[in-house]
Amino acid sequence: MKSNLVALAAGALFAVGLVVSGMAQPAKVQGFLDLTGDWDASLALVMVGAISVHATALRLIARRRAPLFMPSFQPRQTKAIDGQLLLGAATFGAGWGLAGYCPGPAFVAVGGASPSALVFVVAMTAGMLVHRQLQARARAVRSPSAT
Template sequence: MALFLTFFWGLLFSIGLSVSGMTQPTKVVGFLNFLGDWDPSLMFVMGGAVTTYFIISRIALKRSKPIASGSFQLPTRRDIDGRLVIGAAIFGAGWGLGGFCPGPALASLVTLDSNMIIFVMSMSVGMYIYGTLEARRAHDPDGGAGACETLASASTQDVGASAVAGVFADNVTPLSAAHRSDRRLPNDRRLPNVAWDANLKPAA
């Protein structure tokens, strides 16, 4: 039942992408290149999506747990680090160049258009390479402090924007700092980071 629902959200998501015009790179590039024949449609897509999410997520997060699963699995980080900014910059460059982001690209795969297939394959290679490097760095002590982050992130980054910070924790269930750190279960990278550093430093 839960899987069926997840399938349904994917379906609805992709219908939304298509209705809104996001499966047409022309419209994405037409928005991003505001010096050309500007197409502001993407602003309306974001406006509709963000407003809907903003309102309903407030209600959803008042619940103690989701309707069809045991707990909310939300990103808790709040710090802005280099990886976030550089990653977003690289992502944006690819998005502006190809007019595709991951959702529309996957939804468009069924057209069997060669551009869509090549894009999804390249994107998968990029993601796979990144994931493999991450896993390797996580197990390689020589990778230094940066590598430590990945211990936990490998398992949690997959929530999508695992980067997203804890508005949830602040607005919905105010907690003391100590209590909050207890709640940083697998989602938080900083906890293992500290332990890992502590183990490594004496050796160095």
């Protein structure tokens, strides 16, 4: 139960951070990405603030053997940079620019009763499921005996 309440609090804190920072305002996000127009640099500072805090906390947390509510820390990905990573990031960036939403702010705005955010989250979920289906199909093609 304690673990669930901490998860609830972490989600809420994340949401407050997104709203305070301006990330939940699509027009502001697009102003940040509008390098050739009337550029609003504010959102670069969101990343500066978040990374400063997290990079510092990481060092302190790394001294622990295990997290508070789990037996061990999840290992980080160690894959090299590949085409999938770059193509995926490029695709994500295009969608982020078009709508002004990345995943976190879209969920917060669903709570804020925005119909566009709801459309965005439903479509994003569909995009994730499409990816999963294609992956499962690719695996089945690679090893037909497995199914």
